[in-house]
Amino acid sequence: MTTSKKVLCCSVLLFISSYFQSFAQDHTVRPDASIIQQHINVLAADKLKGRGTGSKGLKKAARYIEKEFKKYGLQPMGTRSYKQPFIAKVKRVVVKDSLRKANNIIGFLDNGAPYTVVIGAHYDHLGMGKQGGSKHPKPEGLIHNGADDNASGVAGLLELARYFSGNGAKEPYNVLFIAFSGEELGLLGSAYFVEHPVIPLQQIHFMLNMDMIGRYNPERGIGIGGYGTSSEWPSVFEGLDTTIKFFTDNAGSGGSDHGSFYAKQIPVLFFHTGGHPDYHMPSDDADKINAKAEAGIIDLEIQLIEHAMQKEKLPFTEVKS
Incomplete structure (x- = not known):
């Protein structure tokens, strides 16, 4: 075989190898x-034990999320590694803590871009029913596992982190992934973040929030708020x-963490599969999650994020009541 033929053959083999490696990578990160x-x-x-704010269980959840962030190569952006500490005040009940x-x-996924997409979900829940918010008539001492509210949203957060850190593309926007605490006590974590942001708020392209995306009902569909923002x-x-x-729904405010960003005039999207009898009950367990449908929801979110990344920084629109 001549030298030129060898070069051509090697080039073809390298192309084929690169193609299949690229295909395999794209396939594995769906x-x-x-x-x-x-x-x-x-x-x-x-x-x-229900991931109550300030509890040992929530600290275990935080360590799990940090481990996943580290595995995906995300840059720590808290003041203490991945952690952004704050003091959460329990408003619903008066207890010693x-x-x-x-x-x-x-x-943080740093793509060297001037603007950043924020993706969030809260990882706290109601704990052992002592902090208020439970729908159970006698909640104290009962574990409120919060599989849908909001382990499902955190799973979405981690899957989006896995996708955008491993899809082989350098996106035209950076991505900031935030697991919020204190949401069940009144959006405390997101409220703290927007007052103490780790990047200037003016550099945020938009914020996408997932809260209860694990109980998809094909007759209802998933609601996407913030369409008017x-x-x-x-x-x-x-x-x-x-x-x-x-x-879609136009509203940008509401009872979840995107509301803190909307109040700062940042466009938002909010994903929610709707209420159910297990909402804020001890019966909100992992075996009731529709993980296959959630994967489809996350894929829909990926498409929307990638579409939005092809645009200039989104202008904010206030939604009239």
Whole structure:
């Protein structure tokens, strides 16, 4: 074989090898129902005792999230490694530990871009029913595992971190991943973050929030809030390829962490599969999660994020009541 033929042959082989490696990488980082279920099984296990703010169980959940962030190569962006500490005040009940130490967990995917997408989900829940908020008539002493609320959202957060850190592409925006604490006590973690941001708020492209995305009902579909918070959202939603049924709502405020960002005039999207009888009950357990449908929801989110990344920094629109 001549030298030129050898070079051509090697080039073809390298191209084929690169193609299949790229294909394999793209395939492996798609949202995976088994990984989603694994995350939820860990976070909603009885041994975490409901992940109440300030509890040992929530600290275990934080360590799990930090370990996953580190595995995906995210840069620590808290003031203490991945942790952003703050004091959470329990407002609903007066107990000796009304002031509790809490931490947001923050990881950064640095693409060298001037602007950043924020992706968030809260990882706290109601603990042993003593902090208030339970729908059970006698909640104290009962483990509220919070599989849907909001281990499902944290699983989505971790899957998006896995995708964007491992898809082989350098996106035109950075991505900041935040697991918020103190949400169940009144959006305390996200409220603290927007007052003590680790990047300037003016550099945020938009914020995507996941709270209860694990109980998909195909008759209802998933609700996507915040559609009215930027004039560009309608064009971002064009050309989606999904079997997931969804509907949109204009509101940017509401009872979850995206509301803290909307109040700072940042466009938001909010994903929620709807209420159910297990909401804020001890029966919100991991075996009731529809992980396959959640994988489809996360894939829908990936499409929306990637569509939005093809646009200039999104303008904010205030939603009229």
